[in-house]
Amino acid sequence: MVSTVWQNPVLLIVVPLGLAFFTPIIGLIRKELVKYIPILGMLFNLTLSLFLLPKVLDNPIIVSLSGWKPPFAINLFVGPVGILFSILISLVGLLTAIYGINYIKKGAVEKYHMLFLLLLTGATGIVLTGDIFNLFVFFEILCISSYALVAYNQDKNGIEAATKYLIQGSLGSAFILLGIGFLYGLFGTLNMADIARNITTVDSPALFIAMALFITGFGVEAAIFPLNAWLPDAHSSAPSTISAILSGIAIHIGIYAIFRVLYTLFGFNSIFTVLAVIGIVTLLIGEMSAFRQENIKRVLAYSSMGQMGLIIFALSIGTVDGISGGLFQIITHTLSKSLLFLCVGYMVYSTNSMELSSLNGLGKRMPLISLLFTIGVFSLIGLPPFIGFPSKLSIILAGLKTGETLFLILIVLMLLATVIEGVYFFRIIQILYFKEPDKEERFKTPFTLLFPVIILGLLIVAIGIYPGLLQEILDRSAEIFWDKLSYIKIVFGG
Amino acid sequence: MTLQLILLIGFCGAIITYFAGKILPVLREIFAVAISLLLVGMIVYAYGRYSQEIAQFGFLNFKIVFTLNRLSWLFAIIISSLSALSIIFSLSYMKGKERQDFFYMMMLFVSTSMLGIVFSGTFLQLFIFWEIMSWSTFLLISYSKGKAVKAGLKYITMSIIGSMAMLVAVISLYLKFGTLEISVISQNIDIASLRYLSCIFGLLFLGFGVKAAVVPLHTWLPDAHSEAPSPFSAILSGILIKMGIYGFILMMYMVVGIKIFMTLGVGWMKFHYVFAWLGVISIxxxxxxxxxxxxxxxxxxxxxxxxxxxxxxxxxxxxxxxxxxxxxxxxxxxxxxxxxxxxxxxxxxxxxxxxxxxxxxxxxxxxxxxxxxxxxxxxxxxxxxxxxxxxxxxxxxxxxxxxxxxxxxxxxxxxxxxxxxxxxxxxxxxxxxxxxxxxxxxxxxxxxxxxxxxxxxxxxxxxxxxxxxxxxxxxxxxxxxxxxLNVNMWGVVSETGTLNIRNIFFGILAAIALVSIIFYSAKRSWKVSQxxxxxxxxxxxxxxxxxxxxxxxxxxxxxxxxxxDVIDIFYCWIAGLVDALCNGIRKIYTGDIGTYVGYILFFLAFLIIIYLRG
Amino acid sequence: MIMIIEVVKIIVLPLIALIIGIFLMGLARMITARIHWRYGPPITQPLIDMVKFFDQRGISHGFIFDFGIILSLAGSIVLVLFIPFCKIAPLSNSGGLLVILYLMLITPLGIALSSGASGNPNASIGISRKFMLALGYEVPFILIILTIMKSYNSLSLIDIVNVQQAGTWSIISSLPLFLTGVAYFLILPAILGVRPFDMTTAPQEISSGPKVEYSGKYLALLSIEHALTLYIGLTLFVNLFLGGSANFILFFIKILIVFIIGLFINAVFPRFRIEQALKYLWGIPTLLALAGLILTMII
Structure with missing residues (x-):
């Protein structure tokens, strides 16, 4: 339970939010200080989340905002899944912010950092909240910040991408709102635990339509096929730090939202089979579309799409092992994809081009960055001894454990997609190391750019060799994520 | 402890060699040779100490077991000796080439991962080290640039397909037997039906066969072995393809047992029969x-x-x-x-x-x-x-x-x-x-x-x-x-014909001596240039x-x-098809916002229709 | 005592082989001449030539040039020890037919090394033809050996000879073996390297092929080796198909008959080209031998 003020999980949301609003003020005083604010905020979040983690593994914490007990108040449900996500968000946010010190130089710098903090706040809020409308609010904060940040570079591609993202995202948000409306109409409450408690009393098609609306709405952000058409443009035209955040955090939050709604609110178990198939379809289409891309950031964006499909598949297997595997894959993808985008950011910046051919021979000119890029790629494909291997292994195990032939076929398709993924990524590695570079001089990479990627690389290797580090946390989180009844029990006390 | 120590020395040694080379070029060469010779020495020392070691840490929920048995030792000594000799050879061969740190590191990496494979006591470890071996080989094959890049890509593509098949087989084994320890599985092999074992074999054949370059999975070999840097070609041809054979021997003799293996197959097409014929076509x-x-x-x-x-x-x-x-x-x-x-x-x-x-x-x-x-x-x-x-x-x-x-x-x-x-x-x-x-x-x-x-x-x-x-x-x-068999120092004794090298040896020696005497006692010949x-x-x-x-x-x-090589042509044709397919798929993302919105609405409708259907 | 007998056998056998071989070589030239309506050289001509060669000084192109010849002759001598001549068969039990197949490789390999080192393209062409010819006759030859091995279920030549002595000659003992025997007879000229299969040493085309740079003692050793090769090819045939013999005279007569029949063909045929040789060798003899093998396996 909460003992001191500084350990209140609410601070995870409040502190970055406050800092975000502070940023323009600080910007008026001293421009150079602005870039350190997100670092402060995320550092705080990271320490608090790490501190809270062991506590919530046993008992998730409920925090009621406004002192009233649920279901009459908005409450936070701070469970292991939430804290896990919060750790990821703050870690990646911190590292990207450090990277951004030297990377974001042109344009409206204070606005960038403010929106950056807002985005991260929104993300943290989504994973910690227990109220459906609250979730929607934070979701909107997330989305709107990301629309703006995609267009940050103010070039034609960025604005076009942001506009398309805006249109599709708004459509998604509208669907979510509609869904919430349906739920409110049916249950008269917006508290997720309350709705969950009463879900069995109502049996009307409106319930299913609400679920469909939620899946579609959150699915736009989560990049399910065919709702993910915005992703390649947005992730490739945004500045690389934003791409890292979008690919590493934002789309995972979308998935979290879908599955929180599905596991906790609704009780339609048949939807999971459909989602599993859709997941594998997304994976295949994502990887196959990445195969022929000539632009390095688009390759990574399509790869993100594919990986989302894989995570959706894992979470739809319908067993605790599957969820554990899915969460593991989320961690893998977050760490690896942000690592990749950060490395690519520097590569693109140095060579002034996003074409694959401009990467020729960069292995010699920026050895450390290329090495870390290789580590990221290998872990994404799932090669030992990197983190991608145990996570993919868990997913395959969970899938085959069900014993159903459908899942066997889906697993085989997943492996096929891995082969395709492997081939195009290996091609890129060969371009990096084994093609002749255009010029010969070495690049001097600034330390603030190197430090985040080194940390990510070390994490990837460490967890890859000792996945047992995460094993317990993941299993427990998966259990709590899946178990609707305990959710209700914890929220309502007892 | 020894086996883990060997692997640890190998991998860390590889990394140290890389960094040593950054300090002083000659240092990396010393390190590379020293570490490879050290590995040989340790393996020679381990002769006869056949044992199993269970590691303290696990991997996910799996135990990690290292074993040394006679078969492992034989392979290990071949692996380490040939690697050491190739590294010594590279000292001269690689003079003046670029990225020598990377080369030596990868050579050590490859040999250590191969040692890891033969020391594995569980299928999981086998797979892990197999993958590490695959990607380090890939990097080293592509080292020579030029045509080697395509060769490396062909190699890794076929290798990954094999590995994925192997992964399915390994996990299936886990689900069937509850464990991945090789010794435990081989003791309980009877609980598996023949059909199941045949399926597992088929999958593992893909995995091991690609590495062993059995026809029809051999098409990567000519390109890879010819374009790789030459000391590494020696390791590739000498040991790497034998890793696939190690896998086969493991499955055929250790896990399944030869008696059961001879009965596996589909109808009259018994596995060992097909296998032998594939071998002969390969010859x-x-x-x-x-x-x-x-x-x-x-x-x-x-x-x-x-x-x-x-x-x-x-x-x-x-x-x-x-x-x-x-x-x-x-x-x-x-x-x-x-x-x-x-x-x-x-x-x-x-x-x-x-x-x-x-x-x-x-x-x-x-x-x-x-x-x-x-x-x-x-x-x-x-x-x-x-x-x-x-x-x-x-x-x-x-x-x-x-x-x-x-x-x-x-x-x-x-x-x-x-x-x-x-x-x-x-x-x-x-x-x-x-x-x-x-x-x-x-x-x-x-x-x-x-x-x-x-x-x-x-x-x-x-x-x-x-x-x-x-x-x-x-x-x-x-x-x-x-x-x-009745084996002695000179050969094998059996009823249908003995092999006695001693007689042949002395016979040839005597004959050469005799002829040399005749030869040299005849008139000396004039030495003439060509x-x-x-x-x-x-x-x-x-x-x-x-x-x-x-x-x-x-x-x-x-x-x-x-x-x-019609098989190669066939594979390239399939690769072309897949490439065209991927190119077609990426066109789904038309770039037109209207279509995208349409996709979203279509998805929603799709979900609702599924619900209405039941 | 037994040891001494064994050693004596080992020394005597190559000498016998040599004498028979030289005799056959001389006989060949005589009979060929008579067929061509010439008078021909005396029957001891090869011996005279050999002595003359030993008396001359030759040239050498280096160590391998010398060593190759030594190796090939040594290989032939060892091979002779493996093939039973009547009852003399010192090393027959050290490997059997498989070892014989392999030892037969040493001789051409030795000559190949030696003539390759001579640095003359004629030699190289000759050797490449030799190997291609060998590939040609090996296919039916292996089939033949396999059929024999399968019929008698043994790798040992001594056993095969003993069975034939107890029973009948292989060539008439059963249909498959008859076919195989005929096939062997058809490829025998190729194994011996006589016309029409002497494109290896084609005096007019490639200046004697491998022999182009040989002189003096090398030619002498080469003649010895040729004699031994003749002996080996013929005795192998006699042992495998015509029952061997316990009796010197009978054995010798068998060798003679086979040789003379082959000689008659040799004397009138022109030389084949290598493609024709390959087509011929992979044609009828292979089919006959294949039929023999299949029949043996079915029965």
């Missing part, structure tokens, strides 16, 4: 394709595919004799093929070419290399007194005793094909006239001579005293439940008096059209 056709090659390394690469066929034929017989022959051939092929690749590497180092049409007469300039090449080719053909002869004799004998006459026929024809291409490579490189541009060539450096001499001695010694290795393999066979040659009365045309191009021209004309 026959690639050996003939090797005759047609003009690139020395490509010729040796195709020859490797052929020799692997011999090993597969041997082990798929299911008898003690066959296993003895097949496994001995693993050893002899590693030695003589490594020797041949190092020989060609040393020629390539001095002459900068591996085109057989351009070389010639190098025997005068590089006598030690010639000796290595001669002994290597003799081992390849299987001349008595080399280890190749022992293994071939054993394999043929086992084929005869198992009454597989047609397999025996094709294997023997394969040997003659080996003679043809073996002599071609000897003649075109070392015999004949020396081209002008090589007249002032220096001899090969010391570091190249040492491995060649050591390997040549090994070929001859293990050919004369085969008992040393035969006893070891015989014990392995016995531990697998095969009948043990320019002083018969040219039907005309002057000897310098530079043009060498016959190397189209060495077996009439044969080429006859068989060339039958020997295209």
């Amino acid at each position: 026959l056709i690639p050996s003939f394709i090797a005759i047609l090659q003009n690139d020395a390394k490509r010729l040796l690469a195709w020859s490797s595919v052929g020799q692997i066929g011999y090993i597969i034929v041997g082990i798929s017989m299911g008898t003690g004799l066959g296993f003895l022959g097949g496994t001995f051939h693993i050893f002899s092929h590693a030695v003589f093929k490594g020797l041949l690749f190092l020989t060609i590497a040393s020629v390539e180092y001095r002459t900068r070419t591996r085109d057989l049409d351009q070389l010639g007469g190098l025997i005068k300039k590089m006598p030690i290399t010639f000796l290595g090449g001669l002994i290597g080719v003799m081992g390849l053909i299987g001349i008595p007194l080399t280890n190749g002869f022992i293994s071939k004799w054993l394999i043929y004998k086992s084929l005869f005793e198992s009454n597989r006459m047609f397999l025996l026929l094709f294997s023997l024809i394969g040997t003659w094909a080996a003679i043809l291409y073996g002599y071609k490579i000897l003649h075109n490189v070392f015999l004949g006239q020396l081209p002008e541009k090589y007249r002032n060539m220096k001899r090969e450096p010391v570091f190249m001579q040492i491995p060649i001499i050591i390997l040549s001695l090994t070929v001859i010694l293990s050919g004369i005293f085969p008992g040393i290795i035969l006893k070891l393999i015989n014990n392995i066979a016995f531990s697998f439940g095969l009948e043990s 320019d002083d040659n018969y040219a039907a009365g005309a002057f000897v045309p310098v530079e043009k008096y060498n016959y190397t191009v189209e060495f077996y021209a009439p044969l080429y004309k006859m068989i060339r059209k039958y020997l295209k």
Whole structure:
């Protein structure tokens, strides 16, 4: 339970939010200080989340905002899944912010950092909240910040991408709102635990339509096929730090939202089979579309799409092992994809081009960055001894454990997609190391750019060799994520 | 503790070598050689200490077990010794090449991961080290740039497909047996039905077969082995393809057990039968394709595919004799093929070419290399007194005793094909006239001579005293439940014909002595340079008096059209299809916002329709 | 005592082989001449030539040039020890037919090394033809050996000879073996390297092929080797198919008959080209031998 003020999980949301609003003020005083604010905020979040983690593994914490007990108040449900996500968000946010010190130089710098903090706040809020409308609010904060940040570079591609993202995202948000409306109409409450408690009393098609609306709405952000058409443009035209955040955090939050709604609110178990198939379809289409891309950031964006499909598949297997595997894959993808985008950011910046051919021979000119890029790629494909291997292994195990032939076929398709993924990524590695570079001089990479990627690389290797580090946390989180009844029990006390 | 220590030293040593090279170039060479020799020493020390070690930490929920048994030890000693010799060889070969830190690190990485494979006590570890071996090999193959990049990509694509099949098999085994420990699974093998085992075998065949380059999974080998840097080609041909064979032996003999294995299959198409025939096709056709090659390394690469066929034929017989022959051939092929690749590497180092049409007469300039090449080719053909002869004799004998006459026929024809291409490579490189541009060539450096001499001695010694290795393999066979053979220092004794190397050895020795006496007691001959040659009365045309191009021209004309690698063409065609498919798929993302919105609405409608349908 | 007898056998056998071989070589030239309506050289001509060669000084192109010849002759001598002549068969039990197949490789390999080192393209062409020819006749030859091995279920030549002595000659003992025997007879000229299969040493085309740079003692050794090769090819045939013999005279007569029949063909045929040779060798003899093998396996 909460003992001191500084350990209140609410601070995870409040502190970055406050800092975000502070940023323009600080910007008026001293421009150079602005870039350190997100670092402060995320550092705080990271320490608090790490501190809270062991506590919530046993008992998730409920925090009621406004002192009233649920279901009459908005409450936070701070469970292991939430804290896990919060750790990821703050870690990646911190590292990207450090990277951004030297990377974001042109344009409206204070606005960038403010929106950056807002985005991260929104993300943290989504994973910690227990109220459906609250979730929607934070979701909107997330989305709107990301629309703006995609267009940050103010070039034609960025604005076009942001506009398309805006249109599709708004459509998604509208669907979510509609869904919430349906739920409110049916249950008269917006508290997720309350709705969950009463879900069995109502049996009307409106319930299913609400679920469909939620899946579609959150699915736009989560990049399910065919709702993910915005992703390649947005992730490739945004500045690389934003791409890292979008690919590493934002789309995972979308998935979290879908599955929180599905596991906790609704009780339609048949939807999971459909989602599993859709997941594998997304994976295949994502990887196959990445195969022929000539632009390095688009390759990574399509790869993100594919990986989302894989995570959706894992979470739809319908067993605790599957969820554990899915969460593991989320961690893998977050760490690896942000690592990749950060490395690519520097590569693109140095060579002034996003074409694959401009990467020729960069292995010699920026050895450390290329090495870390290789580590990221290998872990994404799932090669030992990197983190991608145990996570993919868990997913395959969970899938085959069900014993159903459908899942066997889906697993085989997943492996096929891995082969395709492997081939195009290996091609890129060969371009990096084994093609002749255009010029010969070495690049001097600034330390603030190197430090985040080194940390990510070390994490990837460490967890890859000792996945047992995460094993317990993941299993427990998966259990709590899946178990609707305990959710209700914890929220309502007892 | 020792096994984990060995692996730890190997991997950390690789990384240290890389960084040592950044400090001082000579430091990395010292480290590389020291660590590889240290590994050899530790493995020699571990002889006889067959044991199992359970590691303290686990991986996910799996135990990690390291084992050393006789089979592992045999492979381990081959792996470490050949790697050490190749690294010593690279000291001279890699002078002046770029990224040497990376090269040495990767060489150590590859050998350590191979050691990891043979020390694995669980299938999970096998898979982990298998993957590490795959990607480190990929990086090292692509090292030479140019054509090597495509070769590396072909290799890794086929390797990944194999690995994915292997992964499905491994996980399926886990779900069936509840554990991945090899010893536990092999004890409980009876709970699995024959059909299940056949499916597992099919999957594992894909995985191990790609690495072992069994026809039809061999198409990556010619490109990869010829384009890789030459000391690494020696390791590739010498050991890497044997890893696939290790997997097969593991499955066939240790896990499933040979009795059950002989019954696996679909209807009349028993696995071992198909296996043996695939082995024979591997012997026959690639050996003939090797005759047609003009690139020395490509010729040796195709020859490797052929020799692997011999090993597969041997082990798929299911008898003690066959296993003895097949496994001995693993050893002899590693030695003589490594020797041949190092020989060609040393020629390539001095002459900068591996085109057989351009070389010639190098025997005068590089006598030690010639000796290595001669002994290597003799081992390849299987001349008595080399280890190749022992293994071939054993394999043929086992084929005869198992009454597989047609397999025996094709294997023997394969040997003659080996003679043809073996002599071609000897003649075109070392015999004949020396081209002008090589007249002032220096001899090969010391570091190249040492491995060649050591390997040549090994070929001859293990050919004369085969008992040393035969006893070891015989014990392995016995531990697998095969009948043990009467093995002595000189060969094998059995009712249907004995192999007694001692008599052959002394016979040949005596005959050579006798003839030498006659020879040298006759009048001494004048030493004459090669320019002083018969040219039907005309002057000897310098530079043009060498016959190397189209060495077996009439044969080429006859068989060339039958020997295209159709499987390779087939695979490239499939790859093209997949590429076109991917290109088509990415067009779903049209770029038009209208279509995107349409997709969203379509998805929503799709969900609702599914619900309404039930 | 037994040891001494064994040693005596080992020394005597190559000498016998040599004498028979030289005799056959001389006989060949005589009979060929008579067929050509010439007078021909005396029957001891090869011996005279050999002595003359030993008396001359030759040239050498290096160590391998010397060593190759030594190796090939040594290989032939060892091979002779493995093939039973009547009851003399010192090393027959050290490997059997498989070892014989392999030892037969040493001889051409030795010559190949030696002539390759001579640096003359004619030699190289000759050797490449030799190997191609070998590939040609090996296919039916292996089939033949396999059929024999399968029929008698043994690798040992001594056993095969003993069975034939106890029973009948192989060639008439059963249909498959008859076919195989005929096939062997058809490829015998190729194994012996006589016309029409002497494109290896084609005096007019490639200046004697491998022999182009040989002189003096090398030619002498080469003649010895040729004699031994003749002996080996013929005795192998006699042992495998015509029952061997316990009696010197009978054995010798069998060799003679086979040789003379072959000689008659040799004397009137022109030389084949290598493609024709391959087509021929992979044609009828292979089919006959294949039929023999299949029949043996079915029965």
